[in-house]
Amino acid sequence: MFEWYQRYNHLAEDIKSLITKESEILIVGCGSSRMGEELYDEGYQLCTNLDSCSVIIRHLQEKYKDKNPTFRFQEGDVRAMEFPSDHFDLVIDKALFDSLQCGESAPKNTHKALSEISRVTKPGGVYFMVSFLPGPALATQLDKPEYHWTVSHSKIAKPYLANKLTLNPEDKNTPKEHTVVVAKKKETVMEEGEENK
Ligand SMILES: C[S@@+](CC[C@H](N)C(=O)[O-])C[C@H]1O[C@@H](n2cnc3c(N)ncnc32)[C@H](O)[C@@H]1O
Numbered sequence: 001m002f003e004w005y006q007r008y009n010h011l012a013e014d015i016k017s018l019i020t021k022e023s024e025i026l027i028v029g030c031g032s033s034r035m036g037e038e039l040y041d042e043g044y045q046l047c048t049n050l051d052s053c054s055v056i057i058r059h060l061q062e063k064y065k066d067k068n069p070t071f072r073f074q075e076g077d078v079r080a081m082e083f084p085s086d087h088f089d090l091v092i093d094k095a096l097f098d099s100l101q102c103g104e105s106a107p108k109n110t111h112k113a114l115s116e117i118s119r120v121t122k123p124g125g126v127y128f129m130v131s132f133l134p135g136p137a138l139a140t141q142l143d144k145p146e147y148h149w150t151v152s153h154s155k156i157a158k159p160y161l162a163n164k165l166t167l168n169p170e171d172k173n174t175p176k177e178h179t180v181v182v183a184k185k186k187e188t189v190m191e192e193g194e195e196n197k
Contacts, residue, residue, distance in 0.1 A: 001032045004095035005130050005178050006159060008038040014180060015092070018126050019044060023089035026120065028078045028113075029096025032056060037064070040071050048072045048088075050081070079112035083120045091117050094130040101133070110141065118147040118185060127183040130156075135179045142183050149183035156180050 021043045027036050030049035039047055051057055057075040064071055100109045117127050131138055135153030143151045155177035
């Protein structure tokens, strides 16, 4: 198991303030993170985990088969998801958006992913993202009319700094925080063009 950026316990209070035990949760690019399991163990049990890696998904389906059917693992591409529109109360993305930022097709891939995440989120629901990118740069990418989000961002200390174990204390250019983005989908979603009328 490997955990990118932040463990559940560092984010738990923020996440739990956004949901109830009846909330439908989607974790995109779940990898082998324990985020879903820890949410489940705290009673947030309607949780779908999506990843494009078939090996990870098969492994996790077997590992967590006792938590079925509400704790689900599905192989799939965040850029073209099979879930219905307006379905999830919360979509969690820890380090997936960042991995889509790599390569020549990054603008196209991130746009497809953000469009899909917005589509599957209920009006009033939230896209919760943890990233190594600075908050203002993320807000510029997310705060677009086509995604229908109200975007806010904050910083969270990188865990090794919180534990006072700096990898390279001399390196003043390395950001000491990750960014947490909360993008709340507007209750009333206007069709394209309507917003300019
Ligand atoms: C950097 S890892 C983060 C894993 C996990 N969220 C964590 O915090 O430890 C990114 C994950 O996204 C998955 N991934 C990459 N591109 C994807 C895509 N287009 N659709 C779904 N998952 C994808 C990868 O297989 C990988 O498991």
